[in-house]
Amino acid sequence: MSLVNQLIAAVLAVLIGLASGTLFIMSDSGKSMLLSQLRSHAQDSATHLGLYIAPFMAEQDRAAIETAVNAIFDSGFYQRIEVKGAENEPLFSKETSSDISEQVPHWFINLVHIDPPSMEREITHNWRHVGVIHVQSRAGYAYERFWEAAQRALGLFVALALLAAIAISLLLHYLLRPLRQVELQAHALAQKSYIEQPVLPKTRELRSVVQAMNAMVKQVKQMFDEQSRNVEELRSIAYRDPLTGLANQRFALAQLQERIDYDRNFGPATLVMLRVRELSELNRCCGEDNTNHLLKFVANEVEALSLQFNRTVVGRTAGGEFMLLLEQHPLPRLKPALEQLLIRLNTHIDTMYRAEQPPAPAFIIGVSHSTEQGASAQLLSHARLALKHAEDQGGEIIEYTGVAGVDSSSQTWQQHVASAISNSQVFLQYQSLIGSDSQPLHGEILARILDEDNEPCPAVRFIGVVRELGLLDAMDRTVISRALTYLQREPQGIAISINLGQDSLLAEDFPAWIGSQLAQLAHPERISFEINETVILNNIERTQALRAQLKALGTGFGVDNFGIHPQGFSYLYTLQPDYLKIDGSLVRDIDRNDEDRFFVRSLISVAHNIHIQVYAEHVERESQLEQLLNIGIDGSQGYLHGKPKTLS
Structure with missing residues (x-):
């Protein structure tokens, strides 16, 4: 059971106990009042009856006495009326059974004991004692009136209890709403979802709980973020080239092998190898810092080029050598983008040389294409052969054409x-x-x-x-x-x-x-x-x-x-x-x-x-x-x- 429901149940239990006690006290008080009224009624009835039949009692006119008693007895309020003469001899007596109406449940009769009061009145006529009248109220009448009163009280109590329950439930739900949010935070935290409550409750205790929960959520999120950063740092150390930020040689070649040799859904591929020529001479003429800056620039440009294609692999495979693996593109379609790349690279390297001219060409590109039966090692070898041809022939972009490959474009x-x-x-x-x-x-x-x-x-x-x-x-x-x-x-x-x-x-x-x-x-x-x-x-x-x-x-x-x-x-x-x-x-x-x-x-x-x-x-x-x-x-x-x- 939730805390809110427990609180509602506890409050209602206290209220029910209090109301039950109050109801019991009121019932007991009502019972006493009812008995008092019955006694008073019985006494009054005996008095009035005595005043009426006193002459008949003096004359011992039993017929007149019977007529008068029957007239008052039929009202239903009495269980027994007895008239006695001056010598205590019975003149007339009438009594009915003590049966109680079926409307009154037995458990109520067993729970509530009512002893109907019995009153008597001495009767005189012309200053002479003529007899006594005994009047006893009917118990069934008392039970019936008391049961009706109890039903009204119980109905009113149930209605008020329901209204109180609804009011208490709404009030507690409103007051304890921050705890519901804390519960949601806890469930979300178990799912590694970090939710904070922006609005703090005004209740001091609840505010402390919410603040503590928010602090815990922040701390756990920081721990997860720190773990992610540590993994990122590990990846950078193990798989990233520290200068350019690209995949290092080992990781780039591993991805090349994965895509070509094992990932058959990658399909035919094109490998572009770019090399910075005479890197040692460049380092001597322009300095190590400028050379490193050039290599970073080349890496950024190659990476920017890769964004024009889907599912690419970019890496630095040697000091001045970079690779770009992409889904297969024929050279005529790829060449404009490569020529634009070379223009940007040559423009950048021209700014580095002052007194001397950069080597011509300063950058060379070798392109090879995978075949259905070819492996990653063969694709890499063909691209490097294309680079060698470019080096020997003085060209900038050379495609390896030694293998016809798969005519996927037929x-x-x-x-x-x-x-x-x-x-x-x-x-x-x-x-x-x-x-x-x-x-x-x-x-x-x-x-x-x-x-x-x-x-x-x-x-x-x-x-x-x-x-x-x-x-x-x-x-x-x-x-x-x-x-x-x-x-x-x-x-x-x-x-x-x-x-x-x-x-x-x-x-x-x-x-x-x-x-x-x-x-x-x-x-x-x-x-x-x-x-x-x-x-x-x-x-x-x-x-x-x-x-x-x-x-x-x-x-x-x-x-x-x-x-x-x-x-x-x-x-x-x-x-x-x-x-x-x-x-x-x-x-x-x-x-x-x-x-x-x-x-x-x-x-x-x-x-x-x-x-x-x-x-x-x-x-x-x-x-x-x-x-x-x-x-x-x-x-x-x-x-x-x-x-x-x-x-x-």
């Missing part, structure tokens, strides 16, 4: 992919996510289409065409429709998760569409949606709106590729996803690298502090899983648990 293949998406010729596979207790949690959906030979082809082959044709939103909807059909057809099947792309998130009609689709599900908790962390941070308001909608529908929500975005984790506090999937680049060497292990443990701690589950992607070795379980992972996903299976 009209035939584009038509085939577009037809497959438009006609919903997409079939689904799933990769199981296994909990720390070795039980499956859900299956992540993987979209597949058939190639020209009716053979399943991975997403890396067609995702670039889908993206180029602007069909990502259509493909997402096709995947969702097929997944929902499976859930309806297989009520006992596995739970599933579906990745949503940025195109779906930004589509104006997507919230209404997904709402209508999920409304058909009997168990919407069997499906969850994941969005890449970079997409979330680039569209935080849209993501929050979608998250709120999915939560209201009872559907799960997760963050994919978590832990690599430089913006940090503050968005978790407001977004409150159900789970996170740590990016595979952080898991790849977790059994071999202490820094990765410590950083992932810190990520898990931050997430668990706000009651968010944490899963690991691309787990392929038992040693990886063992380390992840040791640091508190909630689930893992990867080829260690088996290859993707067809969703039946």
